[in-house]
Amino acid sequence: MKVTVINGNTRHGSTWHCMDLLKQELSRYEAIEVTEFYMPRDMPHFCKGCFSCFLNGEETCPHAESIDPIVKAMEEADLVVLTSPVYGMDVSGQLKALLDHLCFMWLSHRPNPKMFNTVGLSISTTAGAGLSHTTKTMQNSLKFWGLKKRFALKEPVSAMKWDEVPTKNKAKIRRDVALTAKKIAEKVSNIEKQPSPLFRRFMFKMMLGMMKKNTWNPTDRNHWEAQGWLSGEKPF
């Protein structure tokens, strides 16, 4: 199984340890090949809001050099993992900066067919609060990139570092991670046979109608045309 992990911080803290446990659990089912990125080390820029990715293509993003290898690794993955600690009730700023750069591949712009048979997972830890909001931010990207199946690990740790996480919380994390790894391994093994999510079908249909009339962004429209979607080809 090819796994691409995008870490929302550079610390080997509680979030990293959850992700590390997940890798161990997944390895029980099949050999895994992991590509990892750390924010902000591997993508240290904020989106400038220049609209160039939308209007001229993602290769014209001023930060394409950092973005391109991440997208390539996501395209090759069976499983894409986003991780973040809760910072101010949401994802870390450095992860959000990456997610902003990847809006060009949302279903509402230029969906990437290589994402359509991919499984997604978000992992978040918090001292106490904010897991729902933080998870929602990561899940929104996984959902709007058009991934087929999505899972979430939401772990309250009551701690500032992994060594201080109470035994009871660690035991729960181990159980949650083991169960999630099992479900992911099952889904990845027969992903082609899994049904297309309702949201994705609905969104695709709505955007198809809009793209047919699209005179405001030829780059988006050309993408839909090149995929054959404007002439009736079905992506899923």
Ligand SMILES: Cc1cc2nc3c(=O)[nH]c(=O)nc-3n(C[C@H](O)[C@H](O)[C@H](O)COP(=O)(O)O)c2cc1C
């Ligand atoms: C800048 C910052 C903001 C934080 N904001 C919250 C918060 O809003 N709510 C909360 O319960 N914990 C908050 N925390 C605690 C972390 O979410 C928690 O300790 C997390 O497990 C740290 O993950 P890590 O060990 O992977 O770095 C914050 C920590 C930092 C450093």
